[in-house]
Amino acid sequence: MYDVAIIGCGITGSACAYFLSKYSLKIAIIEKKNDVCCGTTRANSAIIHAGYDPIPGTLCAKYNVRGNLLTKEICKKLDVLCKEIGSLVLAFSDEEKETLKELYERGIKNGVPDMEIWDGDRIRREEPNVSENAVAALYAPTAAIVNPWEYGLAMAETAVRNGAELMLNSEVKSISKADGGWKIETGSGSVEAKYVINAAGVYTDIIHNMVADKSFEIIPNAGEYYLLDKCEGERVSHVIFQCPDKNGKGVLVAPTVHGNLIVGPNAVDSDRDDTATRTASLDFVRTSAVKSVPSINFRENIRNFTGVRANADTGDFVIGFAAENFLDLAGIKSPGLSAAPAIAEDAVRMLKEKGLELREKENFIDTRRHLRFNELSDEKKNEVIARNPLYGRVVCRCETITEGEIVDALASPIKPVSLDGVKRRAGTGMGRCQGGFCGPKVLEIIARSNNITFEDVLQDDTGSYILTGETKNGGAK
Amino acid sequence: MMYDLIVVGGGPAGLAAALAAKEKGLDSILIIERDSQLGGILNQCIHNGFGLHYFKEELTGPEYAGRFIKMLEGTGIKAMCDTMVLAVTQDKKIHCINPTDGYQVLEAKSIVLAMGCRERTRGAISIPGTRPAGVLTAGAAQRFVNIEGHMVGKRVVILGSGDIGLIMARRMTLEGAKVLACVELMPYSGGLQRNIVQCLNDFDIPLYLSHTITEIRGKNRVEGVTIAKVGPDRKPIEGTEIDFDCDTVLLSVGLIPENELTRNAGIDIDIRTNGVVVWENMETSVPGIFASGNVVHVHDLVDYVTGESQKAGRAAAEYVKQGMRSREHAISVNEGKDVGFIVPLKIHREAMDAEIFFRVRRIFETSAIVVKDGDKVLAHLKRAHMAPGEMERVKLSRSLLDAIEGDEITVYAEEVEE
Numbered sequence: 053m054y055d056v057a058i059i060g061c062g063i064t065g066s067a068c069a070y071f072l073s074k075y076s077l078k079i080a081i082i083e084k085k086n087d088v089c090c091g092t093t094r095a096n097s098a099i100i101h102a103g104y105d106p107i108p109g110t111l112c113a114k115y116n117v118r119g120n121l122l123t124k125e126i127c128k129k130l131d132v133l134c135k136e137i138g139s140l141v142l143a144f145s146d147e148e149k150e151t152l153k154e155l156y157e158r159g160i161k162n163g164v165p166d167m168e169i170w171d172g173d174r175i176r177r178e179e180p181n182v183s184e185n186a187v188a189a190l191y192a193p194t195a196a197i198v199n200p201w202e203y204g205l206a207m208a209e210t211a212v213r214n215g216a217e218l219m220l221n222s223e224v225k226s227i228s229k230a231d232g233g234w235k236i237e238t239g240s241g242s243v244e245a246k247y248v249i250n251a252a253g254v255y256t257d258i259i260h261n262m263v264a265d266k267s268f269e270i271i272p273n274a275g276e277y278y279l280l281d282k283c284e285g286e287r288v289s290h291v292i293f294q295c296p297d298k299n300g301k302g303v304l305v306a307p308t309v310h311g312n313l314i315v316g317p318n319a320v321d322s323d324r325d326d327t328a329t330r331t332a333s334l335d336f337v338r339t340s341a342v343k344s345v346p347s348i349n350f351r352e353n354i355r356n357f358t359g360v361r362a363n364a365d366t367g368d369f370v371i372g373f374a375a376e377n378f379l380d381l382a383g384i385k386s387p388g389l390s391a392a393p394a395i396a397e398d399a400v401r402m403l404k405e406k407g408l409e410l411r412e413k414e415n416f417i418d419t420r421r422h423l424r425f426n427e428l429s430d431e432k433k434n435e436v437i438a439r440n441p442l443y444g445r446v447v448c449r450c451e452t453i454t455e456g457e458i459v460d461a462l463a464s465p466i467k468p469v470s471l472d473g474v475k476r477r478a479g480t481g482m483g484r485c486q487g488g489f490c491g492p493k494v495l496e497i498i499a500r501s502n503n504i505t506f507e508d509v510l511q512d513d514t515g516s517y518i519l520t521g522e523t524k525n526g527g528a529k
Numbered sequence: 530m531m532y533d534l535i536v537v538g539g540g541p542a543g544l545a546a547a548l549a550a551k552e553k554g555l556d557s558i559l560i561i562e563r564d565s566q567l568g569g570i571l572n573q574c575i576h577n578g579f580g581l582h583y584f585k586e587e588l589t590g591p592e593y594a595g596r597f598i599k600m601l602e603g604t605g606i607k608a609m610c611d612t613m614v615l616a617v618t619q620d621k622k623i624h625c626i627n628p629t630d631g632y633q634v635l636e637a638k639s640i641v642l643a644m645g646c647r648e649r650t651r652g653a654i655s656i657p658g659t660r661p662a663g664v665l666t667a668g669a670a671q672r673f674v675n676i677e678g679h680m681v682g683k684r685v686v687i688l689g690s691g692d693i694g695l696i697m698a699r700r701m702t703l704e705g706a707k708v709l710a711c712v713e714l715m716p717y718s719g720g721l722q723r724n725i726v727q728c729l730n731d732f733d734i735p736l737y738l739s740h741t742i743t744e745i746r747g748k749n750r751v752e753g754v755t756i757a758k759v760g761p762d763r764k765p766i767e768g769t770e771i772d773f774d775c776d777t778v779l780l781s782v783g784l785i786p787e788n789e790l791t792r793n794a795g796i797d798i799d800i801r802t803n804g805v806v807v808w809e810n811m812e813t814s815v816p817g818i819f820a821s822g823n824v825v826h827v828h829d830l831v832d833y834v835t836g837e838s839q840k841a842g843r844a845a846a847e848y849v850k851q852g853m854r855s856r857e858h859a860i861s862v863n864e865g866k867d868v869g870f871i872v873p874l875k876i877h878r879e880a881m882d883a884e885i886f887f888r889v890r891r892i893f894e895t896s897a898i899v900v901k902d903g904d905k906v907l908a909h910l911k912r913a914h915m916a917p918g919e920m921e922r923v924k925l926s927r928s929l930l931d932a933i934e935g936d937e938i939t940v941y942a943e944e945v946e947e
Contacts, residue, residue, distance in 0.1 A: 356657075
């Protein structure tokens with residue numbers, strides 16, 4: 053019997069696992085996919101919002117500002133790329149100037165520090181590529197950009213290093229009452245736990261309905277993006293928003309922590325797992341983005357992707373007990389990435405109130421190191437190559453990722469089994485050639501390290517095979 | 530130590546440049562190659578058709594590269610493989626790393642940039658749909674099949690009719706896969722005519738001109754694609770969709786010179802093609818730094834890469850021994866109507882001759898290449914056929930160069946009467 057089972061290991065689940073792993077508890081993390089943080093956590097704007105956007109009094113507002121603070125602390129401790137670059141919300145008309153004022157007021161109520169309203173001249177001075185039609189902007193210095201999947205991964209890894217048990221490839225099929233807790237049937241066995249946290253993202257309503265009457269519904273909503281090459285990465289130096297409307301925060305333009313430029317998203321209702329891109333959506337994103345930053349060169353696009361928001365029909369986060377000792381952390385839409393650690397912190401408190409005994413571990417590991425070769429000084433580069441020559445062999449030429457870093461990723465606490473798993477950890481294939489050059493080499497290193505055949509190496513999730521067999525070994529019927 | 534010449538890249542361009550510089554008397558020459566062996570992308574091009582112009586015989590890619598690698602023997606030219614260049618600077622320092630020597634900064638009197646090119650990817654053209662495994666560039670597939678000995682799929686649709694895509698259509702077929710279609714956005718192929726015949730027609734693989742992929746389907750692995758006809762605006766026409774059940778999509782949608790090192794060094798690059806801007810002797814905007822091969826412009830035949838790179842190597846030797854050519858009274862070369870990226874863009878007045886390479890932007894039947902100095906026709910060269918897939922070449926002799934009165938010439942392509 054586990055003390056706590058967490059269903060879903062996206063940003064919310066991994067934050068819960070991280071916070072709970074500080075205590076002497078037996079923790080199970082149940083994840084459907086073959087790796088963590090493979091849903092919404094890996095396909096979003098990668099922004100840690102300042103917190104002026106949510107309406108005061110909502111759960112979104114409650115957790116956003118606190119989450120912003122905690123995220124930066126955690127990223128520092130766990131060596132995750134996170135840069136506090138500040139955000140601008142642009143106003144293009146007098147009417148939108150009023151919206152800025154409203155956002156400013158909300159920000160004050162939500163506790164957002166140091167906001168300013170900028171006039172057109174100030175915008176031009178700070179952001180010369182922003183449209184001349186922008187007449188004012190709300191500046192929030194605490195907004196940040198982050199590597200979202202590494203953020204989730206770092207927390208999940210730390211939880212695992214502190215003893216939490218991660219069960220991958222384990223889709224929850226049913227949940228029933230058990231003696232002193234809950235019994236969760238998964239595709240790969242059953243798990244009994246005294247307390248359960250439902251952090252299943254776009255599937256939280258389905259999990260909820262396994263233990264309680266329907267009380268909310270997830271209305272999945274897709275957002276599509278462009279990711280541009282690094283030569284476009286300095287087009288802007290802040291996160292550039294437009295005024296929010298009924299569809300959300302609108303299309304943003306921002307640098308990424310890797311030095312690329314991210315542009316998106318739109319907002320259209322979709323299926324839970326539908327991460328396809330569509331021409332109409334991409335056209336919309338492009339047209340909207342150039343209103344903010346007319347000079348974006350979309351010819352430098354290196355990837356499009358779609359993320360699905362776990363919007364609840366209540367319009368807010370859904371946080372509360374669905375049944376005895378069964379806690380829903382549902383509807384974690386934007387600003388969910390920013391709010392996650394604050395939600396997790398509060399979830400721990402809520403479980404404690406229900407009798408979960410919290411005894412702090414004496415030997416809790418709260419550090420993590422990620423060697424990023426390209427960021428080292430010349431002397432440091434020589435030092436690490438002398439220690440391990442594999443750091444002297446660049447495998448991914450676009451991002452300058454060495455074989456040493458790939459081997460590190462393959463030896464990390466949550467071992468990747470796919471090219472994309474290595475990509476999320478080491479950064480291979482993230483660049484302009486999108487793995488065209490390094491893919492075959494990374495595949496070979498994975499096969500060698502994991503002692504599997506080439507054909508067993510996946511692109512991403514189960515079923516995403518890359519190779520169909522050896523040459524001259526038969527083909528299509 | 531100070532090298533006379535460092536060549537960045539050990540593919541056909543780098544090899545030819547180094548050998549030519551040696552012939553012209555440079556002593557200490559170093560080739561830096563990121564792969565574990567010399568030869569570059571030729572090593573995975575196991576088909577034949579290389580060397581018809583240069584060696585007057587038909588060789589495979591590895592054979593073509595092998596001849597140059599063999600020529601290195603006894604020359605004293607050093608090759609450092611498994612080594613990645615991280616930066617090149619205008620004062621001719623090269624920052625590089627490898628597993629044995631670690632991080633080092635090397636100095637040279639001259640540099641030839643010969644990094645080649647890379648393939649455009651799915652992202653560059655924003656193909657809509659899901660993002661499953663089984664969507665690869667043709668070159669990545671070629672590496673898997675020819676170097677690693679593994680198949681990348683069984684039922685294949687190829688987008689783009691560039692040469693690598695055409696070659697892979699044949700290669701996949703010979704390995705037992707079924708190539709269902711080759712789909713080309715433009716009304717003509719971007720590849721060599723001989724490849725259309727030998728790689729598609731000979732295997733009954735249909736070529737859909739003026740078509741594109743409008744959707745990729747499949748959750749984890751490609752399950753199918755939809756293609757549609759495109760109008761003159763290259764946008765899909767509704768109602769013309771054709772579905773294919775396939776597990777693989779290979780992309781052959783263009784090549785881009787790989788110039789990140791060049792750009793970071795502050796050397797001029799053509800923003801439209803990403804190619805290095807060069808003079809007739811392959812000198813870049815920085816004196817003493819030269820560039821040749823696909824890093825300058827994407828070639829159709831490796832034989833021309835060799836010729837161009839020998840020019841770069843010889844020019845590097847001249848620079849080291851005699852100093853730089855004067856850039857005063859330079860002649861600019863302009864693109865006329867229907868002419869794409871031209872190499873070179875500038876000619877030194879003292880040049881003994883100049884070879885001009887370009888591609889036309891559309892198909893030409895009976896036609897001519899015309900080089901003009903103002904209104905004066907310098908050269909008028911008849912052509913039976915010109916296509917964007919094939920490079921055109923015009924040689925200007927010393928006497929023609931002497932006849933140029935202005936400071937610019939323009940190259941046109943035009944139809945002529947039989």
